[in-house]
Amino acid sequence: MRQRIKYGLFILTCFIWAGCSSTKSLKPGQVLYTGAEININPDSSARIDNQKDVKAALEGKTRPRPNKSLLGIKFKLGLYNLAGQPKKPKGGLRNWLRKIGEPPVLLSEVKIPYNNAVLKSYLISQGYLQAEVTGDTVVKGKKGKAVYTANTGNRYKLNNVTFPKDSTGVTAVINETKENTLLKTGENYDLDVFKNERIRIDNDLKEKGYFYFSPDYLILQVDSTIGKNRADIRLKVKDIAPDAGLKPYTINDINIYPNYSLRRDSALRASTPELYKDFKIYDPRKTFKTGLFDRLVFFQKGEYYSRGDHNKSLNRMVNIGVFQAVKAEFLPVDSFKNNQLNLNVYLTPLKKNSLSFSVTGTSKSNNFVGSEIKITQTTRNLFRGAEQLDVSASGGFETQVSGVAKGLNSYSFTTEAKLTFPRFITPFKGLNSTNNFIPKTIASLSYQLLSRGSLYNLNSFKAEFGYNWKESQYKEHTFNPISVNYVTSSVDSLTRDSLFNANPGLQKNLEKQFIIGSNYSFTYTDQMNESQRNNIYFNGTLETGGNVWGMFASKNNEGKKSVFGIPINQFIRVEADLRNYYKITKNIIWANRLNLGYGYAYGNNTSIPFVRQFFAGGTNDIRAFPARSLGPGTYNYRDNPGATENRTYTDQSGDIKAMLNTELRFKLVSILHGALFADAGNVWLRKEDMGSPATPTSEAIPGRPGSGFKFKNALSEMAVGTGAGLRIDATIFVIRLDVAFPVRKPYLPAGQRWVIDQIDFGSKTWRKENLIYNIGIGYPF
Template sequence: MISCLMIAACSTTRHLPEGENLYVGASVKINPDSSGKIKDEKGIKSVLEGKTRPLPNSSFLGFKYKLFFYNLGGEPGKEKGLGRWLRNKWGQPPVLGSQVKLKYNNDVLRSYLSTIGYLQAEVTGDTVVKNKKVKAIYTAQTGERYKINKVTFPKDSSGIAANINNNSSKSLLKAGNFYDFETIKNERIRIDNDLKEAGYFYFSPDFLLIQADSTIGKNSVNLFVKVKESTPDVSKKPYTINNITIYPNYNLRNDSAIKAAEPVLYKDFKIMDPKNTFKLGVFDRLVFFNKGETYNRRDHNQSLNRMVNIGTFKFVKADFIPVDSFKNNQLNIDFFLTPLKKNSLSFQVTGTSKSNNFVGSEVKITQTTRNVFRGAEQLEVSASGGFEQQIKGGQSKQGNSYSLTGQAKLSFPRFLLPFFKFNSTNAFIPRTNILASYQILSRADYSLNAIKGEFGYNWKESIFKEHTFNPISINYVKANLKDSSVLKTSPALRNSLENQYIIGLNYNFTYNNQVDDSRRNNVYFSADLETAGTVAGLLTSKNDIGKKTLFGTALSQFIRLEGDLRNYYKLNKNMTWANRLNVGYGYTYGNSTTLPFVRQFFAGGSSDIRAFGARILGPGSYISTDNTSTFRDQGADIKIMLNTELRFKIVSIFYGALFVDAGNIWTRKEDPNRPGAQFKFNSFMNEMAVGTGAGLRMDVSFFVLRLDAAFPIRKPYLPEGKRWVINDLNFGDKAWRKENLTFNLGIGYPF
């Protein structure tokens, strides 16, 4: 291996032009002759090295693979066939030492240092040649970093200057902070935003001048905020809204006819909709401007966001037109809205491969109808069917399953509340959803017919926070239990698969700031609450055996809580440390002794504890020893799971991962048929399963294909004192691999 690497390394310089050297990159030394360290020296050094040009040839683990393929193709101009293809497809010509411009890079690095406050910085560059390879070395003498001594804002007591001065308390420029050019640019943007909120529609950050006086000594600067004298007069005055015209069925082909149509006056709006496509009340919830009010950016952005997010329009455009050529300080607004097609059909095919050796496929077809009742409503009707087949050793085994599902969902872009009209005022459109579905699921040990109906609301509090509340949720599950030794010997499992009504409410809160890529640390949190049988139990009577029933079928009665907390920390631009904590708890009462099967917690699988098969881990220290049935799904009332994963870029669209998963499930009460399954505070930590492994991902932004290989290092079902199995690892043993090594193929990241 060492010989191959040495040969490959030599090949990178073999075909260089006469008198040339291969450029291998740059390094930066900061204040090497002084003992003083600067703040965030490592980060600044990394930025400086990234700003040098040219960039060296691409490499992986020090191997310049693109240059290797370039040279493998033969000499330039003489290569043919495969050689030409290697050069053009995979190769990269050598970056030569003669391409390095030291003076240019010196100026670039010195300029950057001055933007972060090192106003007296000096940078010198030199090159070092060894074995036909050249490296650039830059030495930066930073001097002291300058701080802001005082910030002065315009003193005028009227007009635009007064507005800037009145909002000076919100300034990003603070006395005592380091001088930073990025902060100065952001301060100009902040001032511009404040002015836009006050009606200064035609103002721009470029009309602001922030001057720095560094002659006051003591490594300090005074900053002066001014409006440029060259600023146009139209940008120095606030504007009010005059006419608001809406074209809800606009297209360029019929532009003249639409604009010539007779407008319908509705409140402050002129609506140009000759085909009467939308109800007039729709625009109350889309347009936040009112005639006569001062223009502000908040209403501008919220109006556009709502029009885009309502899911009815393909194109959205707003034109602001000055009245009488800027003389009246008024703006007319024209909203041009181009609807999507009323009907659309989508077809989806998915393939699945699970860690419990089930492979299968699902086909789904969805019909979407928009603007159903002329109020921007949306109706989705879908039908799907899928199957799973268990494969072991290349042969089909028992355990086949199939499912058929039909679903209809009607969504209203507003809150539907009896006796109360509620209008949200943020940029996100609240929705009222009505859902109905029917599913048939057949497996080797049982079959389920499930009818579901829900009525509820979904709304966003902000870009990060989302709520879903379904005050009415009705599920009817009819189970057909087949002949199975597992079901016969497990009353708890049989009870969870009884015919039952699940009537109650559910609520979900989600916080997710991953949309903000500028953060180094991102957080995702989801909390679920579901109750069943509480209100319905008060309205129904007991049967002969003391159970609350509806139409002769028992009511499920439980409270179910689940929380999912994830943290993503960017170690650098190509490496992220991801962590997850997932906990769940189910409390049953009244009719129910166990959670319904469809509401239980499970452990194991490709997005869970990956060293163990899907749904076969636990509960507690219990392990199923029944080999007569394919049914091994182990559900329970309590779950604790922790995952940690280091994700890193390998090359191009390929990423790698190293991970550790830990967790288990437990029953709330003792289960005589599953000894060791009950959760106990003094022993649950000793019953945690632990697995580890590595993964390969192909990430093309909109699609992620994932392959994980995992193996257990702690098995909770082994006798105490023998549960850690790290010493038993033996990758060379075929029997060990067959028993312990688990491969998981998935779509998307596990969390």
């Protein structure tokens, strides 16, 4: 305890030193620059629109930037000053402190006239055409700041927007799309909108064949003398625009070099091409089937050049996964004398075979951590149609580091073969998409052996056939019409009864599972749009088991529908995962998640199979409770008499799940981030587990009281936890440490479930029973 106090005092001393030493090492006459202050229209009581945002934008454009601070303390500057002048040119504590520190930013570095011009230019670009900015410095002791006064005047609005009247050539195309203009009468004057309007017109022209046109060939003439703070806008094509940019081009020859390299350039060009539709394919080695290029190159001979077709072609060639280099070259025929372009497509294939080896660390939601070794053999262009075969084998070891099953070891071995076709393979024709993204048909076969120490072994065989395609950059679909999963287990006969007695529900979970059905998944995300303040992620899945096959299945001796003598699972399972990420500031994000799941079993089963059930608790879930220890419902595995004899397994699962997470994420310093969070939720069985009576060959299995779902009781049976965390976010990986504790325990008697009043961080007993530490890789959601 004393040692911790010493460390705490040392850190506090460092902060105090940093706060007090910001000006201590300044030379005579030097003044520390503390930042810029912006005053907008100080002599007027009227506020401009979005004054707070404009003020922040102006502050961000001033230079230089003052020394960085944390909680108002210029900590980096303090470390720089603490280091003093190093005695050695390299190495040592002083050099290290100066390296991570920051030298003082001086008031003498501030260029007032330059900043005045920059701020005035920005205001004019926003429509304040009569803006004036004056700046000065204010010094107090050894610190000084720059004060800028901006008198904006009234903001101008657009009056009339005029397009070229000429109805021929490029101006005719511009007039065709003027209804889509971004320049609207009555809107604020905004230079960014002007720039985007030029880009819009350029994009429209590129779709019409104007390959050599540029936004720079357009000029927007502004007349702000008409009065009433209005401005007329006249768009025209510059007189100096070159002729090549003012005429549309059509595609002439389309030459494709699928096996291109600089070393073979001359030989390939001299070879005899294979003619396929509008393509000339120079591939003497017959590396690829000619039909592949129908799905990769979207140009046809004689049609106008289109930027859309250009981008789609490049995206598909890059993302198909068999080319390491892609280049599309458009060359004018007869040096601009006519309006034709030859297209040359140069494709350099990746190696046909590659072998990859990886060693990874794992951290899972059930508090298992460990490592895995994986080797993968990849064969590309297997059938000369850009197919890819991946065959992998992996083995791993895990140990549970927290929870009641702490110390439980798990071993696994997995082998998988996956064959991917870059197209739809269906009985129907014409289903291949024509957007930027390549549809895929995927067939996979896998086997996994999982050994949970001395408890049990699981053998899982899975085969799947389906499709994956992107509707757009935001929407993705996965549909597997055929999915077969067979799971069998083995349990030590000497410990079987005690294990099942200690963990009701485990017996059903370890029964043979035969699932044959279909599944569909839809994902929407706009997280790639980092400029947006609010981002959304949604994933919805629907899975059915035994529905179609149940119609043809026969009944076994027990009256259950079966295929090949094995009872099939019949169920419907739906799950929705909705996430929202709101940027409060650049370095503060409020993240929220709502996760709902429901499974309905019928026919042979009263509950959906264990491998499709839902769990609650753990690193990426409700972090204040050990992994998979919550539920179902108000059931408490701790109350089971047999649990005192065998508590090495606590997987509590359910048919229904409801979970809500909220987390405030903020940057502390450099790659170190912090978080405050709260989690709530639980899982339930659709029907309460009543247990099973004793048989001549086995003991009675107790039920799980309170495990059934009742809508009116759902809110009162929710678990709630809260906590804080630290994250090392290095972009390419995230290491997370969260500590959480429960504030509501659903397994306690009604009326006693809120335990906020019992929180006692000073009690060793309370900390041992309630604090849960979670180590994770990546963010929880």
